[in-house]
Amino acid sequence: MTPRKSPDDADLEALPPGLAAAWGVVDAGGRRGPKPAHSVEEIIAVATELADAEGIAAASLPKVAGRIGVTTNALYRYVSSKEELVVLLADRAWGDPPALPDGDWREAAALWSRRLFERFLSRPWLLDVPTTVSLTPHNAAWLDALITVLRPTGMEAQQMLNCAYLLDSHARYGANLRRNTPTPAALRRANPDQQRAVRAVRVFLDGQLRSRDLNAVADALENPTFLSDEPPLDGFEFGLARILDGIEVYVRR
Amino acid sequence: MTPRKSPDDADLEALPPGLAAAWGVVDAGGRRGPKPAHSVEEIIAVATELADAEGIAAASLPKVAGRIGVTTNALYRYVSSKEELVVLLADRAWGDPPALPDGDWREAAALWSRRLFERFLSRPWLLDVPTTVSLTPHNAAWLDALITVLRPTGMEAQQMLNCAYLLDSHARYGANLRRNTPTPAALRRANPDQQRAVRAVRVFLDGQLRSRDLNAVADALENPTFLSDEPPLDGFEFGLARILDGIEVYVRR
DNA sequence: TTGTTACTGTGCACGGCATGAACACTTCAT
DNA sequence: ATGAAGTGTTCATGCCGTGCACAGTAACAA
Structure with a gap:
């Protein structure tokens, strides 16, 4: 074996x-x-x-x-x-890829990316591992699972790989963001010191940004950013939807 | 000041x-x-x-x-x-953001992401810096530049931020991939030892993947992967186009 | 049986890293 | 002039990854 x-x-x-x-x-x-x-x-x-x-x-x-x-x-x-x-x-740490439904590539790809996202959330240190060696067995199995469900779209091998990169990248980036920026719910659960620290950063950044006329960013940061608690609105799901829409446009030529 | x-x-x-x-x-x-x-x-x-x-x-x-x-x-x-x-x-290392044309948000966003990609290519070690502290002045200036050109789309502040994350993420990931996987042109320029090493990896991986029935991946890797030399076809531009398409779908409701 | 050989875990050693504490020295404020 | 504040050095500690020599052990060869 x-x-x-x-x-x-x-x-x-x-x-x-x-x-x-x-x-x-x-x-x-x-x-x-x-x-x-x-x-x-x-x-x-x-x-x-x-x-x-x-x-x-x-x-x-x-x-x-x-x-x-x-x-x-x-x-x-x-x-x-x-x-x-x-x-x-x-x-x-990658573990085995999830079983993906066939028939609906979009749903399958979304599931794949969400599962990966959750993997990164539960093992944040995986994000700290330098990705010099790209393909290892588990890793490759994930990739294989995705490519398999993407095949019915008729894309070329290259482009399927590129789509996988998009989804992987998004999962990583989102997980990393969430690690550094607690959700409102997590914040409520945090201890007072952490809450104070987060508030301090917000106040500080707002002041600095506005004093340098970076108002566009300051405005965007006003209401707590990336990941709200409700899935359909959070940053990960938003980005995922954009990526899948983009792929869909391409698939329909 | x-x-x-x-x-x-x-x-x-x-x-x-x-x-x-x-x-x-x-x-x-x-x-x-x-x-x-x-x-x-x-x-x-x-x-x-x-x-x-x-x-x-x-x-x-x-x-x-x-x-x-x-x-x-x-x-x-x-x-x-x-x-x-x-x-x-x-x-x-971030340096100042590029000047972006206004009027065409899509072209501006593409330019932004490309410039960022190039930044990461020229300073690869930037990818190794843990991103715990998110916003620093240069960094924020880049973000501000992008959000400014996205504003005419009518998106909410939240969603503009999320779009920025998508483009940033893509630039980082692409640059990291290219760092680990030389383009064909770069490979031709490399010394024999490096060429042999790259070839060894390819042969090894192909063998391993096929022996484990991960043929979907193996096939996809057959022709050299992510970044070919011609911009319109390489992985970065492909992904960028998908992301922008996805955003465009959203912007047009 | 008796070497011989290959492999195990240990001990010792090195050089690199981030960082703390004490100190002598320099400059300015009083 | 005196003392406080700030500079760079010296000495020290405790991590880290890793190389090498060694004693012990278990299988194989004679």
């Missing part, structure tokens, strides 16, 4: 760090010596816990190792570098 | 690090003691050089200090933390 290194594979050395590992392609080594006491899976799981709890910076090698009960350097027996660990971490 | 701290300002302590500094709001301190031998401007300029040359990681406090000819800790007399420096760095 899991592909192994074989002579006809391209030179694995030339691949960016983590790529081969993410796809499960590793020279599985002989079986001499002590059995490893742990596993890459365990390491990823622990790192994920840490990242979930305190952000990506908390998933450092010393902290992961400490929680596993092992020296930092022992991790290098499982993972060739920090970067590789992060790639594996990110791939795992 | 430069606003100073005054008693009626909101509590500056509650603001995220760098925000107040970015807007030039600082308690300007007495004028006792030795004159500073350097300036925040100089520090930012040096840090920008370093970031331009070797990426954001090269703009570390020791390196900046070293190049200025001063101890690392001396920088703390000008900047209260690394984070603040990065915010200032990013704001400066």
